[in-house]
Amino acid sequence: MNLFNLLRNHSKLLFPIFILIFLFSCHIADYQPQKRETFPQRVENICVVGFKVALLKGEDPGLFRCPICGSTFMAEPVSEKIAKEMTVDLFNDLKKKEKYSLIPPGQAKGVYSAILSQNLTISTIDMLQETGKSFSSDAVLFGYIYRWRKRIGTKYGVSSPASVAFDLHLVSTDNGFILWKGSFNKTQLSLFENLLDLSTFIKSGGKWLTARELAQIGLEKLISKF
Numbered sequence: 094m095n096l097f098n099l100l101r102n103h104s105k106l107l108f109p110i111f112i113l114i115f116l117f118s119c120h121i122a123d124y125q126p127q128k129r130e131t132f133p134q135r136v137e138n139i140c141v142v143g144f145k146v147a148l149l150k151g152e153d154p155g156l157f158r159c160p161i162c163g164s165t166f167m168a169e170p171v172s173e174k175i176a177k178e179m180t181v182d183l184f185n186d187l188k189k190k191e192k193y194s195l196i197p198p199g200q201a202k203g204v205y206s207a208i209l210s211q212n213l214t215i216s217t218i219d220m221l222q223e224t225g226k227s228f229s230s231d232a233v234l235f236g237y238i239y240r241w242r243k244r245i246g247t248k249y250g251v252s253s254p255a256s257v258a259f260d261l262h263l264v265s266t267d268n269g270f271i272l273w274k275g276s277f278n279k280t281q282l283s284l285f286e287n288l289l290d291l292s293t294f295i296k297s298g299g300k301w302l303t304a305r306e307l308a309q310i311g312l313e314k315l316i317s318k319f
Contacts, residue, residue: 136263136272140196140230141187142205142221143180144259146171147237159237160217161262162274168239175241179259182309183234186316196228204228218269225266232272236261240278241304248300255304256280261315275318277311 147157147168157168180198187195205224209215215223217235225233238259245253260276281302282290296310 136193136231138194138196138228138230138232139187139263140201140225140228140233140266141180141184141198142201142224142233142235143183143198144176144236144238146173146176147239149173157237157239159260161221161235161264162260162271164260166237166239166258166260168237169241171238171241176238178305179238179308179312182312183236183261183316186312187234190316196230201228201233218264221264222266222269225264230266232266233264234261235264241308242280243304244281244301246301248302251301254281255302255307257304257308257311259308259311261319263319273319275315277308277315279307279311281307 147166148154148170150170150172152170154167154169156165158165184195184198187193201224204227205220208220208223208227221233221235225231236259238257240256240258242253242256244251244255256279258276258278260274262271263273264270265272279293281293281297293307293310297306302310
């Protein structure tokens with residue numbers, strides 16, 4: 094009887110504990126780790142193809158389906174010069190990490206273009222794989238630029254802030270799997286407009302950034318997660 098009374102008196106405490114144990118045991122039973130036998134054990138050599146614009150200058154804005162991951166984005170025409178500058182920034186930022194052996198974009202894009210000229214119907218994934226294999230790299234780094242709106246105004250005041258959007262994909266040379274992907278999509282707002290984005294405000298020094306400066310913050314964020 095004493096045991097019964099004890100259990101009854103503590104039933105409110107014991108019940109949620111039993112529920113947590115039950116849920117935890119179910120979670121463990123249902124969990125199946127992703128099989129990665131075909132992924133490279135270590136990515137040491139990366140072929141940096143860099144950025145490509147989703148839409149060329151002169152094309153109409155519209156939805157763009159990424160041929161690598163299948164995601165759909167609203168894209169605007171961007172100058173190819175921007176893609177070249179962003180590719181240089183990407184490569185330089187990666188070099189600072191001193192973590193990977195990198196194939197420079199100049200070499201990578203030369204092979205990339207040669208493969209495309211020989212087979213105009215080749216898929217983007219296959220083309221990236223073939224490019225990576227040409228340099229015996231473990232993976233290829235490639236991305237699209239979807240938006241690049243310049244700041245209209247000065248660093249002290251704007252009529253229209255900078256706005257950029259781009260992504261990056263790390264593709265396995267061996268099997269074409271996406272080993273990692275990241276994206277950055279931001280229009281700079283004042284601190285009062287977006288109190289949650291304190292980090293961008295601090296990095297900007299409280300000033301209005303150019304599109305290039307805003308994109309550099311995005312690159313740093315992606316590479317820190319890379």
